Amino acid sequence: NAGVTQTPKFRVLKTGQSMTLLCAQDMNHEYMYWYRQDPGMGLRLIHYSVGEGTTAKGEVPDGYNVSRLKKQNFLLGLESAAPSQTSVYFCASCVSGVNTDTQYFGPGTRLTVL
Amino acid sequence: GQQLNQSPQSMFIQEGEDVSMNCTSSSIFNTWLWYKQDPGEGPVLLIALYKAGELTSNGRLTAQFGITRKDSFLNISASIPSDVGIYFCAGRSGNTPLVFGKGTRLSVIA
Numbered sequence: 001n002a003g004v005t006q007t008p009k010f011r012v013l014k015t016g017q018s019m020t021l022l023c024a025q026d027m028n029h030e031y032m033y034w035y036r037q038d039p040g041m042g043l044r045l046i047h048y049s050v051g052e053g054t055t056a057k058g059e060v061p062d063g064y065n066v067s068r069l070k071k072q073n074f075l076l077g078l079e080s081a082a083p084s085q086t087s088v089y090f091c092a093s094c095v096s097g098v099n100t101d102t103q104y105f106g107p108g109t110r111l112t113v114l
Numbered sequence: 115g116q117q118l119n120q121s122p123q124s125m126f127i128q129e130g131e132d133v134s135m136n137c138t139s140s141s142i143f144n145t146w147l148w149y150k151q152d153p154g155e156g157p158v159l160l161i162a163l164y165k166a167g168e169l170t171s172n173g174r175l176t177a178q179f180g181i182t183r184k185d186s187f188l189n190i191s192a193s194i195p196s197d198v199g200i201y202f203c204a205g206r207s208g209n210t211p212l213v214f215g216k217g218t219r220l221s222v223i224a
Contacts, residue, residue: 004156033211042120042202042216043157058211090156102147103212105156 002026004106006091012112013081021076021109023091031094032074033058033103034066036087043090049074081113120203120215128223133190135218137203146179146186147204147212157202161188195222 007022023032030051035043035058045058049068063085065077074093078085088110092103120137127133137146145164149157161172163179163186170177174191186205190197203215 035214040123040216043204043214045211048211092156102159102162105158107156108154 004091004093004104006089006106006109008109009107010110012114013078014114015082017081018077018079019081019111020078021089021091021111023074023076023093023106024072025074025091025093025104026072027093027095027104028071029093029095029104030071032068033092034064034074034076035090035092036060036085037090037108038087046076046089081111083113085111086113087111118203118205118213118215120218122218123216124219124221126221126223127193129193129195131193133193133197133220134187135201135203136185136187137205137215138185139205139213140184141207142183143205143207144183145206145212146177148175148177148186148188149202149204149214151200151202151217153199160201190220193220193222195224198222 004025033048034046037043044060046064047066049055052071055066067075088108090108091106094103117140118137147162148160151157161170161177166183168179176189178187200217200219202217204212206212
C-alpha cells in the first residue's frame with residue numbers, strides 16, 4: 001500500500017495562474033480532506049468529502065474548488081492563485097463510521113505563489 | 115466555530131526529561147487525537163481517545179481525555195532526540211470535521 005500520495009511535491013505559480021493538486025489513496029477510505037498549513041496556524045480545513053461525488057466546505061474554502069469523481073482521488077483546484085495561497089497543502093483520508101477518526105496524511109505539497 | 119488552544123507553543127528540553135502539553139476547547143468534544151509531524155512530512159497519529167477520563171499509552175507517550183471533555187493532555191517520558199517535531203492535538207464533537215490545535219514545537223537538546 002502506498003497510503004496517501006500527493007502530486008506535485010513542490011510548485012511555484014505566478015499570481016493569477018491556475019493549478020490542480022492531486023491526492024490519491026489506496027486504502028478504500030470514504031472520507032478525504034484538504035488542509036493548508038501555515039506557520040503558527042496549525043492545520044486548517046479547506047474542503048472535505050464524505051464519499052465519491054460529494055464535497056463540503058471546511059474552515060477556509062474561499063479561492064479553492066474540489067472534486068471527488070473517483071473514490072480514491074480528491075482534487076484541489078486553484079482557479080486564480082494569489083500570494084495568500086502560498087502554503088503547504090496536506091491531503092488526508094479516513095474510513096467512515098464511529099470511532100474511526102484516524103486520518104492518514106499525505107507528505108504535502110509546498111506551493112509558492114509569486 | 116470550535117477553537118482549540120494548545121500549549122505551550124514551543125518547548126526546549128534536555129534529553130531524558132519528561133514533557134507535558136495540553137489542549138483545551140471552547141466546547142465539549144467526543145474525540146481527542148494526538149498527532150506528530152516530523153519536518154517535511156505529514157502528521158502521523160500517535161494516540162486516539164474516545165471516552166471521558168480515558169488514559170491511553172503508546173510506548174513512552176501517554177494521553178488523557180479530560181473528565182470535562184473540554185481538554186486533553188499528552189505526556190512524553192524520558193525524551194530522546196527523535197521526539198523532535200510538532201505535536202498537534204485534534205478534536206471533534208458530533209459529526210463535525212476534526213479541529214486541529216496550532217501545535218507544540220518540541221526541541222530536544224542532547
